[in-house]
Amino acid sequence: MTSENKRTVIPIGPYHPLQEEPEHFLLYVEGEKVVDIDWMAGYNHRGIEKLAERMTYDQITFLVERVCGICSTSHPIAFTNAVEDLCGIDIPERAKYIRSIVGELERLHSHLLWAGLAGHYLGYDTVWMWAWKYREPVLDVMEAVTGNRNNYAMMKAGGVRRDIDNDDIPTILKMVDELTPKVDLLLKAVQDDPVIHARTKGVGILSPADARAYGAVGPTARASGVDIDIRRDHPYAAYNLVEWKVITAQNGDVYDKVAVRLLEMFESISIIKQCLKRLKVTGGPLDAEIKEVPPGPGLGHGEAPRGEVFHYIVSDGTNSPVRLKIRAPSFCNVPTFKATCIGETVSDAALILAAVDPCYCCTERMSVIEAETGKRTLTGADLIRLSREKTTRLRRG
Amino acid sequence: MVMKEKFSDRIIEWFEKSEKRFYILIDSSNLLQIVDYIFNEVRARYIIVSGLDTPAGIELVYHFALDGAGTVVSLRVILPHENPRIESIASIITGAQWIEREIRELLGVEFLHHPDPRRFLMSEDWPEGVYPLRREK
Amino acid sequence: MGLKIKALKKSLWVFHLSCGSCNNCDIEILDCLTPRFDVERFGIKLVGSIRHADVLLVTGIVTRKVLPRLKRLYEQAPKPIVVIAVGACPCSGGIFAQSYNMAGPLDKIIPVDAYIPGCPPKPEAIIAGVVKLWEKLK
Numbered sequence: 299m300t301s302e303n304k305r306t307v308i309p310i311g312p313y314h315p316l317q318e319e320p321e322h323f324l325l326y327v328e329g330e331k332v333v334d335i336d337w338m339a340g341y342n343h344r345g346i347e348k349l350a351e352r353m354t355y356d357q358i359t360f361l362v363e364r365v366c367g368i369c370s371t372s373h374p375i376a377f378t379n380a381v382e383d384l385c386g387i388d389i390p391e392r393a394k395y396i397r398s399i400v401g402e403l404e405r406l407h408s409h410l411l412w413a414g415l416a417g418h419y420l421g422y423d424t425v426w427m428w429a430w431k432y433r434e435p436v437l438d439v440m441e442a443v444t445g446n447r448n449n450y451a452m453m454k455a456g457g458v459r460r461d462i463d464n465d466d467i468p469t470i471l472k473m474v475d476e477l478t479p480k481v482d483l484l485l486k487a488v489q490d491d492p493v494i495h496a497r498t499k500g501v502g503i504l505s506p507a508d509a510r511a512y513g514a515v516g517p518t519a520r521a522s523g524v525d526i527d528i529r530r531d532h533p534y535a536a537y538n539l540v541e542w543k544v545i546t547a548q549n550g551d552v553y554d555k556v557a558v559r560l561l562e563m564f565e566s567i568s569i570i571k572q573c574l575k576r577l578k579v580t581g582g583p584l585d586a587e588i589k590e591v592p593p594g595p596g597l598g599h600g601e602a603p604r605g606e607v608f609h610y611i612v613s614d615g616t617n618s619p620v621r622l623k624i625r626a627p628s629f630c631n632v633p634t635f636k637a638t639c640i641g642e643t644v645s646d647a648a649l650i651l652a653a654v655d656p657c658y659c660c661t662e663r664m665s666v667i668e669a670e671t672g673k674r675t676l677t678g679a680d681l682i683r684l685s686r687e688k689t690t691r692l693r694r695g
Numbered sequence: 696m697v698m699k700e701k702f703s704d705r706i707i708e709w710f711e712k713s714e715k716r717f718y719i720l721i722d723s724s725n726l727l728q729i730v731d732y733i734f735n736e737v738r739a740r741y742i743i744v745s746g747l748d749t750p751a752g753i754e755l756v757y758h759f760a761l762d763g764a765g766t767v768v769s770l771r772v773i774l775p776h777e778n779p780r781i782e783s784i785a786s787i788i789t790g791a792q793w794i795e796r797e798i799r800e801l802l803g804v805e806f807l808h809h810p811d812p813r814r815f816l817m818s819e820d821w822p823e824g825v826y827p828l829r830r831e832k
Numbered sequence: 833m834g835l836k837i838k839a840l841k842k843s844l845w846v847f848h849l850s851c852g853s854c855n856n857c858d859i860e861i862l863d864c865l866t867p868r869f870d871v872e873r874f875g876i877k878l879v880g881s882i883r884h885a886d887v888l889l890v891t892g893i894v895t896r897k898v899l900p901r902l903k904r905l906y907e908q909a910p911k912p913i914v915v916i917a918v919g920a921c922p923c924s925g926g927i928f929a930q931s932y933n934m935a936g937p938l939d940k941i942i943p944v945d946a947y948i949p950g951c952p953p954k955p956e957a958i959i960a961g962v963v964k965l966w967e968k969l970k
Contacts, residue, residue, distance in 0.1 A: 337793075338815075339815055339816055340815065340816040340817060340818060343816045343817070345827060347828070348827055348828060383712075383713075383716065386713065510740070510741075511788060511789045511790055512789065512790035513740065513741040513742065513743070513788070513790040513791075514790075526740065526762050531760075531762035531763070531765055532715075532760070532762070532765045532767075533765070594712065595712065595716075595718060595769070597716060597758070597767055597769070599742075599767075606742070608742050608743060608758070610745050610756070610758065610769075612747060620747070621745075621747045623743070623745035623746075623747075625742065625743035625745075625794075629743070629793065629794070630743070630790055633790060633793055
C-alpha cells in the first residue's frame with residue numbers, strides 16, 4: 299500500500315485458492331476491505347463449441363462430458379435434451395430413471411467434493427479428508443454401474459448407452475443408505491459449530507435482485523431465496539415422476555449456500571431410491587432410435603450440481619450441428635462475486651469465491667486473464683492461509 | 696401470448712417450435728425495448744446470449760426462461776456481416792456483459808455502450824480480427 | 833543428477849499444475865491425498881511452490897494463454913525436475929487435439945519424463961506411474 303494510491307491490487311490466481319484450476323481474480327482492496335474485483339478468463343478455453351461443429355451428434359456426448367470433470371454427466375444430459383428437443387421426441391421410461399440416477403449420484407459426489415474443499419479453506423482439514431473419503435463410495439458405485447469413476451459415457455441422444463442392471467440395485471441402495479448418516483453428521487457439524495457460523499453467516503450475501511441481474515442459478519441462487527430448479531421447472535428425465543422438493547434459503551450468505559447444498563443431498567438420495575424402485579419394475583428399451591435430425595433449433599437444459607447447464611443447437615439436417623452453444627452455470631454464477639465480495643474482507647474473499655462452487659472449466663470452456671500490479675500482492679496460498687488464520691482466531695476468541 | 700400482440704409491429708417472425716419453445720425474430724433497433732419488457736415486466740430469467748455466423752448475417756439469440764411455465768423464449772436478431780454492431784444489454788441485465796465480451800472475441804460483434812469491452816478469453820497473442828467462430832467463405 | 837536423486841529416495845515433493853484441463857485429472861490427483869489412497873504414507877507430498885518440487889505433475893492441453901505461464905514456471909523449477917503428463921490431454925491433446933486454442937501437447941513445450949494416459953486416469957494409475965518413475969530414477 300502506498301500513500302499516492304490508496305488501492306492495492308491483489309491477484310488471486312492463477313491457481314485459485316480453492317481449486318486446482320487456473321483462474322484469475324484481481325481483488326482491489328483498500329486496507330482490509332475489497333472494493334472491486336475483476337474476473338479474467340481464458341486459461342481453460344479449449345474451443346469446445348468449435349470442435350463440436352466437426353463431430354457427429356453421437357460423438358459430441360463424449361466431447362461435452364469433458365467440458366467439466368465434475369459436472370460431467372450434466373453436460374451430456376443437457377446436450378441430449380437439446381437434440382431430443384430438436385427432434386421432438388421423448389425418451390423411454392427406463393432411460394429416464396437411469397438419467398436421473400446418474401445425475402443425482404453426480405450431484406452427491408460433487409457436493410461432497412465442494413464440502414471438502416470449503417472445509418479445507420475454512421481450516422477444517424478433517425472435514426476435507428472426511429468428505430472426500432465418503433465421496434469414494436459414490437465413485438465406486440459410478441464405476442460399477444457405468445465403468446468409470448468420472449466421465450460415464452452414459453448419455454446418448456434418445457436415451458442412455460448402458461443399462462443399470464437390476465442386480466446392481468441393492469449395492470447402490472446400500473451405498474446411499476450408508477451415506478445418509480454421514481451427510482447428516484456434516485449438516486449437524488455446520489449447524490452446531492459457532493465458528494462456522496461466525497465465518498459464514500452474513501458473509502458474502504447475494505440479494506435476490508442481484509441473483510436475477512447476473513442470471514445466477516443453482517444453489518447460488520436458491521440460497522438467496524430464488525426458487526428455481528430446472529428439474530422441477532423444465533422437467534426432464536424422471537424428475538416429474540418422483541416426489542422431491544427444491545431446497546431454498548433466505549439470506550443468500552455463505553452459510554445458506556452451504557446449507558442448501560447439504561440439504562439437497564438428502565433430496566438426491568431420495569430421488570435415487572425412488573428411481574431405483576421404479577427401475578426394478580420398468581422394462582423396455584434404453585433408447586428411442588433417432589434416425590434423422592431435422593433442420594432447425596434445439597434447446598436443452600439440466601440442473602447440474604452448480605445450477606442450470608444450457609445447450610443450444612442449430613441443425614442443418616445433417617449428422618453434425620452447425621452450432622453448439624454451451625452455457626455452464628458458473629458462467630453466470632462466478633460474476634456474482636462482484637456483488638458479494640465488495641465490502642467484505644480479504645480473509646473472507648477466498649471463501650466467498652468458493653461458495654458459488656465455481657467450476658472454471660465449465661465456464662471456460664473458459665479461463666481468467668491476469669493483470670499486472672506493482673503493489674503488495676498476495677498469492678492464492680496466502681488467501682487460504684488468511685482464511686484459515688481467521689478461523690483459528692475465532693476459535694481462540 | 697401478450698407479447699405477440701404488444702410488439703406485433705416490431706416482430707419480424709414468430710416461430711413456435713413447440714408449446715415450450717418460442718423463437719422471435721426482431722430488428723436490432725428494437726432489442727433494448729423488448730429485452731426490457733421481457734426481463735423487467737414479464738420477469739423472465741436471463742439465461743445467456745448465443746451467436747452464430749449464418750449466410751444471412753451474424754445472428755444473436757437472447758435466451759430467456761419462463762420458469763413458471765417451463766418455457767424458453769429466444770429473441771433473435773440478425774446483424775450484417777460487414778459491420779455487426781448492436782446495443783449492449785448490460786444496462787438492463789448486468790450479467791450479460793461477460794457473454795457480450797466473449798461474442799466480441801469469437802464472432803467480432805461490437806456491443807455499443809458496453810461497460811467494459813476488454814479482451815476476455817483469448818490470449819494476448821491471439822491476433823485481432825481473427826474470430827474463431829466465423830465461418831470460412 | 834546424483835545429489836538430487838539421493839534426495840528423491842527419502843520423499844517426493846510434487847507440484848501440480850493445470851494447463852487448461854476439465855479438472856477431472858486434477859481432482860483424481862488430489863484424491864491421492866485422501867484417506868483411501870493416502871500417498872503421504874509413501875512420502876509423496878503436494879507442495880505449494882515449484883521451487884520446492886522434485887516432480888511437476890501437469891494436466892490439461894496447454895492452452896495458448898497458459899503457455900507463457902507454463903514456460904515461466906518450468907524455468908523457475910529447480911533442475912533436475914521430473915515432469916509427468918497426467919491424462920490424455922498433456923499426452924496428446926486428447927479429444928481437444930484439434931482445438932484452435934491448443935498449444936500443446938506438453939512434450940512440445942517442455943521435456944516430459946513420464947506419460948500417464950487416461951481420461952481421467954484413476955488414482956491407482958497415477959500413483960503407479962509416479963512410483964514406477966521414482967523406482968527408475970533410483
